[in-house]
Amino acid sequence: MAQYYGIRPGSQPHTLSVLVENRPGVLARVTGLFARRSFNIDSLSVSSTERPDISRITVTAYADPDPLEQIIKQLNKLLHVLKIVELDPDQAVERELVLIKVKANERTRSDVLEIVKLFRVRVVDVHPETLTIEATGAQGKLDALMGLLAPFGVVELVRSGAVAVTRGPKALSEKVPGTEIGEFMNR
Structure with missing residues (x-):
């Protein structure tokens, strides 16, 4: 029987910002991973970004640090997932x-x-x-x-x-190839 990692005493809210390729089925794979790991998603938002070929999935969930670290590692292994960042509430x-x-x-x-x-x-x-x-x-x-x-x-x-977005001038998509805003906007 899987352990439930939802809202438990001592669990903290975490916000993950996940950049993915804008393709059919990617959202299902990401949310399916949370379900298989017995995480309850508190909030989920999916939207386009400054590039039409990339979407941003914002997930909030209550979790302990160790299980959350595991799910981030597994998300990184999914096809079409480009980048994952846990947002610090003070820096977002x-x-x-x-x-x-x-x-x-x-x-x-x-x-x-x-x-x-x-x-x-x-x-x-x-x-x-x-x-x-x-x-x-x-x-x-x-x-x-x-x-x-x-x-x-x-x-x-x-x-x-x-x-959510991080505070300051840096963009989450900075290190993803071809995401420089000027490069995309000048096409």
């Missing part, structure tokens, strides 16, 4: 997007709008019975926002996976 900018549809009738609407103003987020849909709020930010900010809105009644919620 990480954000998520959340859409929250919350009950807001005539009596409670002004209270919900005060919370929206306090968090500097946006109302993107207004209905006589609900407000839909769009917020981007760090996980802690979004958790706090959802905590304040919960008493009003959350009708629907959707949250994106985290996306």
Whole structure:
């Protein structure tokens, strides 16, 4: 029986940024590796990069250091995986997007709008019975926002996976052949 490496007391959140070739089936291989190793993925985001032939997979998971090191080694062995970096929270900018549809009738609407103003987020849909709020930010900010809105009644919620980049001028793709931004943009 496989040991479960999901959220356990003492486990720490880790964010992996994985550059892969933009090909069918690569995401399935990457997530399949996490499943085979009994890791629970907390957040997953896949997007294009400055090059159309490379995608970035951002994975957040709670794990102990040793099992995480093993999964990174196995990811490096996968076909079409170009580079893997564990992002240091102090050296990266990480954000998520959340859409929250919350009950807001005539009596409670002004209270919900005060919370929206306090968090500097946006109302993107207004209905006589609900407000839909769009917020981007760090996980802690979004958790706090959802905590304040919960008493009003959350009708629907959707949250994106985290996306992250390192701080400063260096790009994750710097050492991947042919990824110099100027080289690609001048083609």
